[in-house]
Amino acid sequence: MSIFKKIITAVRGGATEAGEAIVDANATRIFEQEIRDSEKHITIAKRDLTEVMAKQMQAARELAQLQASIKEHEGYAMQALNQGNEALAIEVAEKIAELESSAADQQQANESFLSSADRLKELIKKSERQLTEYKRQLTMVKTTESVQKATSAITDNFSASNSKLLNAKDSLERIKKKQAMFDDKLKAAEQLDAETPEQTLKSKLQDAGIGAQQTSAQSVLDRLKKK
Amino acid sequence: MNIHTIATHLNKLADDTETGFNFDCTPINGEIDVLQVEIIGREEIPIFVSISDNQILCIAYLWGEDEIKTELKANMMEAMLEMNIPMPLSAFAKVENKYVVFGALSINSSLEDIELELVTLSDNSLEVISEMDSYLQ
Numbered sequence: 001m002s003i004f005k006k007i008i009t010a011v012r013g014g015a016t017e018a019g020e021a022i023v024d025a026n027a028t029r030i031f032e033q034e035i036r037d038s039e040k041h042i043t044i045a046k047r048d049l050t051e052v053m054a055k056q057m058q059a060a061r062e063l064a065q066l067q068a069s070i071k072e073h074e075g076y077a078m079q080a081l082n083q084g085n086e087a088l089a090i091e092v093a094e095k096i097a098e099l100e101s102s103a104a105d106q107q108q109a110n111e112s113f114l115s116s117a118d119r120l121k122e123l124i125k126k127s128e129r130q131l132t133e134y135k136r137q138l139t140m141v142k143t144t145e146s147v148q149k150a151t152s153a154i155t156d157n158f159s160a161s162n163s164k165l166l167n168a169k170d171s172l173e174r175i176k177k178k179q180a181m182f183d184d185k186l187k188a189a190e191q192l193d194a195e196t197p198e199q200t201l202k203s204k205l206q207d208a209g210i211g212a213q214q215t216s217a218q219s220v221l222d223r224l225k226k227k
Numbered sequence: 228m229n230i231h232t233i234a235t236h237l238n239k240l241a242d243d244t245e246t247g248f249n250f251d252c253t254p255i256n257g258e259i260d261v262l263q264v265e266i267i268g269r270e271e272i273p274i275f276v277s278i279s280d281n282q283i284l285c286i287a288y289l290w291g292e293d294e295i296k297t298e299l300k301a302n303m304m305e306a307m308l309e310m311n312i313p314m315p316l317s318a319f320a321k322v323e324n325k326y327v328v329f330g331a332l333s334i335n336s337s338l339e340d341i342e343l344e345l346v347t348l349s350d351n352s353l354e355v356i357s358e359m360d361s362y363l364q
Contacts, residue, residue, distance in 0.1 A: 142279055146259050148279040150284070151322055153257025168290035171271035172356045178268050185362055 003137040007144050042124055049120040058111030059106050066103040070096055079180055171198045228283065228334055229260035230254055230276060236338040237264065237345075243318055245339070246346040266349050272356075274339040283332040287342055287352040294363050304361035310355070316347045319355075326351050 045107040073096045166174075205211045234252035241249065249267040254260060257273075262276040264285075274287045295303060307319045307326075317328045328351050330344045356363075 061315065080364045095316045131339075139281060143282070146277060146279040147284065147286075147322060149257065149259040150275065153259065153261045154263075154275055155256050156257065157255045157263070158263075166271050167294055169294075172353060173273050174267050175353065179317075182268065 004139045005138050009064045011144070028138070028141060031141075035131065035134050035138065038127055038134065042131065045120055045124050045127065049117060050118060052113055052117045056117060059110040059113055063103060063106040063110055066099055066106060068101065073099065102165070123226060155174065175179060228336070229278060233264075233276060233338065233341055237356060239343065240342070241339055244342070248346055248349075250345075263301065264345055266346070269349055269353070272352050276341075276345075277306055278334070279355055281334055283336060283341065283347050284329060285341075286320075286322070286327050286329045287348050288303050288322075289326045289328060289352060289356060289359075296362055297335075298364055299362045303359060306359065306362070307355075310358070313351055314351050314355070316344055317351045328355060332357070 033127055077096065078094040079091050080086075080092055114150075231254065234254060237250035237252050246355075249272075251265040253263045253265075253268060255263055259279075261275055264274045264276055266274075272287055274285050276285050277281065311319055314328070317330045319325050320329050328348060330348050332340060332344055336344075
């Protein structure tokens with residue numbers, strides 16, 4: 001059964017009420033172990049891949065050298081033939097045959113390294129996809145569990161504090177009222193500020209230079225100069 | 228990131244908040260720690276924050292199964308599904324017999340991201356209740 005289905009079944013079936021986990025803790029641990037194992041396998045496969053690729057490069061290099069050497073010796077053989085030195089030409093031809101056989105071996109090795117590298121790359125990709133999938137499933141299980149635990153903590157807290165979550169409409173109503181009250185207060189305060197006659201008179205007097213004046217830097221300086 | 232870091236950040240924001248709200252946070256102890264976050268003036272709809280291995284979950288409870296006008300339940304659900312994507316940062320869900328809005332954040336989120344998430348979630352929950360009013364008793 002898929003994890004998704006398991007979660008739905010468990011939640012619908014009220015597994016939570018019985019205090020039963022979606023997937024028992026032991027299964028979760030085994031799951032986590034499997035993820036760690038997969039990660040280890042991927043690391044090893046990647047190391048193998050590096051090794052195989054290094055060997056393949058080496059084989060390719062040797063093959064290129066052998067091919068160059070074959071070309072070189074073919075030239076020597078031609079020169080020997082042109083000089084009419086059949087014996088030397090045969091000797092060179094033997095060398096070429098030897099080189100060609102080595103080249104064939106290297107060619108084979110090269111191809112085999114290439115195909116194992118491809119196989120390893122495919123394997124790593126597949127394992128990584130699998131690992132992502134394992135992790136996604138584990139996240140689903142763990143999240144479901146943690147939401148259940150959080151919910152039970154919240155519920156316990158509410159029943160302990162003797163309060164309860166309000167009806168949605170009532171909650172909204174109360175919040176709106178508070179907001180309206182706050183807005184009203186703000187408006188009232190603004191109006192009050194603007195209307196206070198005493199404040200107005202004081203500011204008028206101040207503007208006219210009558211009564212207590214606000215100390216300014218200039219007035220302080222003037223006072224000091226007088227001393 | 229843990230709930231106490233979040234609580235400390237939100238509680239000390241006071242006038243420095245960029246979202247214009249003040250918060251009151253209370254940790255709830257249990258098998259998994261939950262932070263009850265109240266936005267001042269909106270105490271009736273608190274937001275519950277819990278942190279797991281890889282994500283931070285913020286949940287606001289909307290209404291219970293028993294508050295829905297039974298004959299309109301299918302319409303309500305359709306309306307919720309239609310509203311789900313346009314609703315910023317949050318999504319609908321059901322936890323036991325309660326409908327909720329929730330937001331999930333990466334464990335690497337900044338405290339400012341979390342603050343924004345909480346305020347958006349609160350705005351969304353008020354708007355949703357207001358919009359879904361006709362389906363509720």
